[in-house]
Amino acid sequence: MANNHLTSESKQLATWYLTFAAILFGAQLLFGLVAAIQYIVPGFLYGILDFSIARILHINALVVWMVFAMFGSVYWLLPDETGIETIGIKAGKLVYWIFVAAIVVVVLVYLFIQIGPASDATIWFITEGREYIEAPRWADLGIVVVALTFVANLFLTGIKGKQTGIVTVLMADMIAFAGLYLAGMFFTDNISVDQYWWWWVIHLWVEATWEVFVGAIAAYGLITMIGAHRKVVEMWLWIEVAMLFGSGILGLGHHYFWIGTPEYWWEIGALFSALEPLPLVAMFVHVLYDWGKTQGAQDANGDKNSVITNKPAFTWFVLNAFGNFLGAGIWGFFHTLPQVNLYTHGTQFTSAHGHLAFFGAYATILVGVMYLAVQGKNGIKVMKNTKTSIWAVSMISGGVMGMTVSLTIAGYVQVLVSRAQMGATWAGYFDGQNGLWFTQAMDWRLILGIVTFIGFLLLAKDLLTTGKDPVHER
Template sequence: MFRSQHLSYKYALVAYLFFGLQGVVASGGAIELVFPDIALPISYSNGRAFHLNISMFWPLIGMIGAIYFFFCQEAGREIYSFRLIDLNFWLLTGTVGLILGSLLLGFNEGREYLEAIWPLKLAIAASVLLLGYNLVRTYLLSGVPRGRATLISILAGSFTLIIFYVPNILSYSHPTVDEITKFLVVHLWEEMSLELIGTGVLSALLIKVTGAERRVVETAIYLEITFAALAGILATGHHYYWIGVPAIWLWIGGIFSAMQVLPVLLLLYTAVKSAKFSKFSSLSYRDKITTALVGCSMFYHISGAGFLGLFMAYPPLNRFVHGTYITSAHSHFALFGVFGFLVLAICFYMLFTEVLLTPKMYRWCWIALLALNSGLLTMGLGLLLAGGLQAYCWRVIGLSIGDTNQLIRPYLFIRMFGGLIYSGGSILLTFIVVKSIWSKLRVLFHKNGKIAKLTGDDLNNTQKLLHCLVQKEKEAELLLIRIKYLSDRLRR
């Protein structure tokens, strides 16, 4: 195992901690929507800014950890600089902590998803630049083929993280220019940068866990890169129409949004076709949970992000549903449903590489997964019903905003109920992770530490082998007793 992979564990742990915190804060916001007069210690506007930013940054932290973990594996060598891995972690985690704390205190620039003050944005940009530099130096020194698709996909996604974020360090006086620049992060980080990184990382994970054929998977990766570059940028046009650009952008966005369903279907088909699913029953506890989380990500990618996004982007419908709770349902399915589950899967795989997941914790993991999915689906259903009624009453028959809000309030109760279930699942899964590695916490942050001499897979395989030997011993014992009985009979 590479030392770089050990250094990436702390990224995964912090991602889980922020993930658990997000569920708690989001539940408070859902309760305040239904009971606006309730006294909460955090104002709704500050809590909303906190929720939007943490939902964007915890997957980013986990994904950067996954980049370091799988990039050295695919490159066949250590990451160029261990010090830069650690520096990147402390800079990114410290900056995200300052951003979230400052937002709770009301230091807010007023740009949705980009509310942080500019010095903190500059620190985020510096962190992403450190990542890019470390990856390029590693790539140039590696001995594997330069065209290895997993490396190309991760590199392309990492560099677009920089390209799309840097213009947002500044604010712009013209509102249309400011909105277009904002969507470089809000939309293109998700639909292009994280898509490319996630494709490379997920492909490396599938090759490792399911035994998928590299040649077939890499063909799908190159097609995914092509689709992400074309559709990711131009599909954003269904937002541009609403910020003061020509109407043609609404149709450009609608047409290219339809293309965004194709790459994930292609990757799913490739994984199912080439993976050896007969091995699933023999997988370790860690790999079974990881595969289940990846399956959840694929489901929401196709349904919530893909087909629901395509429905919303169709121009004649977009004029009615844009900015309603239907948009909120889509954003929850697309951001957490797709990338949230994917980052949870990868971070779970990383953290339990050298720590054995016990059978008891394994069973609780399934309960947490059930709570996360049932909560997210219930929340999404409530938002879809509220958004459909909102679009009809407000934008079709012309009811006032006040009357419309009274009519949709019962559906916000469904959203709140789903949010509480989801929050319970997020807290439970975070507790399982923290409790399982608590005894190894000190060595987790030590640059020369080793959590265990054997990996979790080795321990699981050893456990299975010992169980098999015990069974064979019992069978041999019964056979010896039978032989002795027959010998006595013959002697008599």
């Protein structure tokens, strides 16, 4: 990149984070494909890269690329929001390389060592074997150091510079995000206690602190991309925080129906789960409102141009508002009440919800930030969609939606056959898995997974090349 338009070190660092995030995004999809093939051809890479390993890499790459992109997003918006250069940028850069190196080591260990004997050494150096946070304990400690450095940079900058509402929300949110990780770092023989705290990390991340993070990034996006009024957006952000934390924190209850915890979690989980979609609906309304108002104001001035200064990023942001509602809202709600969750818990329904919610709520907005970074880095005033951007966004979202529908059908077969009719035994499980509808659904899942992956390749190409495209206004 010969002519770099970035004068801020913080934004420079942000592009590093976002680049590595995009690479991990690709790795996530690749290992997802391996796992999807194994559903259809169980012998594929058997004994070399078993399903468990492919899946660990699939979901760990997911979590880590999102964390990277989240750090990147914050480093990107900090100079704009606070009006000063980020403090401790040297430490930030050092920690970036430590983080990258640690991830490479962890991935190599996952790939080539995979498992260990039942001993503490395995937990410390190979795998902790707990879904999503399998990273061995040494890496856990490393992540804590990395997260603390990041939070320190954010706080020092936020306190010294202009402390906008967005920065305040991010400061509070990121410290909770880092602190919650500690709940997932200990070992216990009691699996109920184990899963109780494990959900503190997983749920309070993805259904509380990450959602609030998305709210803050969306607020920043609305201000920078369509020139929405800061005061409106920030007031809205506070309402969003109230609604998300108000429903999300105790929504944790819907994970405590069946893990050995008391029955009162049925009522708590049901009540707060029923409320959880409301902020997602509201978020959607808000984007629509702001867009309508700002465009309306501009039209009234006789200016027929669009108010959007970054078309591809805005497309991903709108997709986020919609996808959050669809994936986290609809796909979450229809199996969340305990009466029906008794049958759907631990089936492909969860997997369907996971795919669409992670994509709709997080992947979309983080890709949007990547486009913002491309715009900033190349000094583009108004960024337009290219053919590749449109193909990329269509194929990725179509592919993920298709995978979700396939997995939902597979889950439905499991609920009816394995659960309701066969009582969840070993034999019942495989009766469900062998059903025609189930196997067909898995075929479609793979096909649509490939579509998603091709979409990703187009996205990567677009992110790398669109900056130099002459169609944009500079």
